[in-house]
Amino acid sequence: MTRSEAVGEPPLTVAAVARRLGIAPATLRTWDRRYGVGPTGHTTGRHRRYAPADVYRLELMQRALLKGASPAEAAEYALRAAADAQPAPPIPLARGGQGGGRQLLMPGAARPARGLGRAAMAMDEVSVQRMLADAINTDGVNATWDDVIRPVLAAIGGRSLYAGDCVEVEHLVTECALAAMIRATPLVTAPRNPRPVLLGCTPEEQHSLPLYVLRAALARRGLSTRMLGCAVPLTALIAAVRRTAPAAVALYAQxxxxxxxxxxxxxxxxxxxxxxxxxGPGWHDADLPARVERLDDLTCAVDRIESFVVGESA
Incomplete structure (x- = not known):
């Protein structure tokens, strides 16, 4: 029995659980139907009600998704970790205990990522900036994002979930990465694509860093873009499409x-x-219109967008 069940926490509706996790009710139903991560007491003809143990499994699944697992992998982890209805032990994220420590634990991470993690935990902005610049110059934008920046942000985000600290470290790394990607974006004066690629976030989405990585990668292949950034109102998106007549629009949701x-x-x-x-991962379970193509990762997005706009111009 979990602690929340011991104090008699009442079961929650689909809408209440969706609000608590910050996801759409349709996503909860999809997780239940596809992966079996749903209310254990639900029977046909009755409304879904999530007990505390059910919500706990969903929280585990959400944490695994935020750390980069696929939905199937996240569901398997959540079901396995919650099988005995006891809180799963937190993944070790920092030396010296959850509430302190100056070093992130990132098993399997490359040396540049571990170095960036140490500099980030020391709040050493100069070193963080230098490491990012060196990684981009050596390995390029895509590899720096996938192998250096993402593992550090995932480790910091996981630590924040479990210990409630390091938010300031996450902000520092994000701002440094944003600056590094802007510096790594060349000015494309003779683009290979006659019509630009319009980049923007959905109206409520605040996470724009992946878009700046995408813009840098496209620019380094000689492709022209127009960046709108985070939380673009629908009216502004519509106006931008009409003003720029883009070849493609890439809309990001985290x-x-x-x-x-x-x-x-x-x-x-x-x-x-x-x-x-x-x-972005936010679209993974969305029922997209026929004219919309889903792009799951950075390398896939760069290659597919380049193929489309260059093929169109040809």
Whole structure:
């Protein structure tokens, strides 16, 4: 029995659990139908009610997703970790205990990521900036994002979930990474694509760093983009499409709650074809319109967008 059950916490509706986790009710139903992570007491003909143990499994699944697991992997972990209805031990994230320590634990991470983690925990901005610049110069934008920045942000985010600290470290790394990606973005004066690629976040999405990584990677391949950044209102997205007549629009969502399909539906159709790409993990379980293509990771997104816009110009 979990502690929440011991104090008699009442079961929650689908809507209440969705609000608590910050995801769409449809996502909860999908997780239940596809992966079996749903209310244990639900029977046909009755409304779903989530007991504390059910919510705990969903929280475990959400944490695993935030750390980069696929939905199937996250569900398997959540079901296994919660099988005995006891809180799973936290993944060790920092030396010296959850509440302190100056070093992140990142098993299997490359040496540049471990070095960046040490500099980040020391709040050494100069070293963080230098390490990111060196990694980009040596291995490129894609590898720096996948092998250096993401593991550090995942470790810091996991520590924040379990211990409630290091938010300031996460902000520092994010700002340094953003600055590094902007510096790594060349000015494309003779683009290979006659019409640009429009990059923006959904109206509620605040996580724009992955878009700046995508822009840098596209620019380094000689492709022109227009960056709108985070939390772009629908009216602004519509106006930007009409003003720029882009070859493609890449719309980013980090979490399912911000993956609003109606935003994609309302983007205007122009005289010249505009291809729509849904980027980021938030769209994973979304029921996308036929004219929208899902892109799951950075390398896939760069290659596919380049293939589309260059093929169109040819």
């Amino acid at each position: 979490v399912p709650a911000h993956a609003d399909v109606t935003t994609l539906v309302h983007l205007p159709r122009t005289r010249q074809r505009v291809h729509l790409f849904a980027c």
